[in-house]
């Protein structure tokens with residue numbers, strides 16, 4: 001791909017320089033000139049009123065792909081110790097919506113060993129079809145077996161859309177499968193919709209440090225693959241539906257994998273379950289010190305909640321990284337989220353905006369988090385939190401009496 005300016009057409013209006021976020025175009029002697037910082041994003045091409053800037057693309061091989069051969073939405077299941085990860089049910093909810101819009105089937109693909117008794121139950125979350133690849137070795141996650149099997153299945157069945165959890169496991173196999181099937185893959189999507197006419201999946205995700213929301217499509221190739229973090233979408237309410245179950249026994253053995261799982265070691269520290277928590281109390285820079293963070297823990301104890309932190313709180317070593325909420329932390333959607341001393345930077349917001357009720361405690365009435373919050377308390381958290389704890393305890397005791 002290359003970019004050039006037609007010097008005869010350029011009027012030197014400067015709109016290209018104004019739109020460019022990267023100093024990728026400069027005005028020299030009243031004519032636009034592309035600089036080494038250009039990343040070919042194309043913003044200047046769109047904005048040029050006289051079409052003087054042109055991006056020249058080589059014809060992509062994928063353009064010749066017959067897209068009509070690809071139909072159906074697939075969700076790839078992730079499991080650990082025979083329990084399906086919650087993100088799978090959340091993806092089934094979104095997948096149902098996409099499949100209905102495209103008028104195709106929604107399929108859940110499980111690579112596992114001991115799911116025979118649970119398949120009907122999984123179907124209640126929206127799937128029309130369950131493709132169950134069964135092999136005793138697949139009770140655990142083997143990266144290379146997932147890559148090989150999914151690649152074979154995709155080539156054979158040609159799904160149009162594939163959604164995968166953006167978990168350590170999904171992030172491991174998804175790009176490897178995408179490469180093998182020559183597909184586009186958008187990681188960490190926060191929004192998915194369909195352009196019905198073109199059947200393109202519009203995949204939205206934060207980019208450039210969370211300052212821009214980019215919507216990405218892969219119009220010339222199929223399948224369209226996306227990963228989504230846990231907590232972004234909601235599962236459907238359970239309902240009975242007809243489901244076709246395709247069970248395929250695979251004859252794998254240990255030699256088929258270059259790796260061997262010798263032992264699974266559980267981390268010793270207390271398990272943090274932010275993604276599934278119903279109440280989260282999060283502290284940011286406004287908490288002031290590690291010592292003060294105990295206030296956040298006390299409020300959390302009082303409400304039987306999990307504790308979260310902004311990236312600043314993590315960087316200041318007030319709380320460990322697995323508690324971080326936001327773009328580079330966890331995405332959460334509790335029933336109640338109380339943000340204490342958090343300004344509401346976009347990178348934080350993308351991780352918690354799905355919460356049902358948001359309460360913010362901040363001493364600055366202009367803090368952006370107060371715009372998002374359903375309830376805002378403007379005040380010093382050192383005073384507000386002890387008062388809150390007192391009130392909650394009082395209500396509890398009254399109820400017990």
Ligand SMILES: Cc1cc2nc3c(=O)[nH]c(=O)nc-3n(C[C@H](O)[C@H](O)[C@H](O)COP(=O)(O)OP(=O)(O)OC[C@H]3O[C@@H](n4cnc5c(N)ncnc54)[C@H](O)[C@@H]3O)c2cc1C
Nearest residue numbers: 284285286310311326327328329341342343347363364381
């Ligand atoms: C690529 C990238 C990824 C990022 N990922 C994340 C992420 O995952 N999660 C994340 O959180 N951030 C992330 N950030 C950082 C983000 O941009 C912000 O810097 C960060 O969220 C700010 O944290 P904060 O709200 O705790 O601190 P600040 O922005 O400094 O806000 C502190 C707030 O506390 C209030 N306050 C101060 N004292 C008190 C008091 N006594 N009582 C009540 N209120 C008080 C202040 O009014 C202020 O609003 C990322 C940034 C980048 C560039």
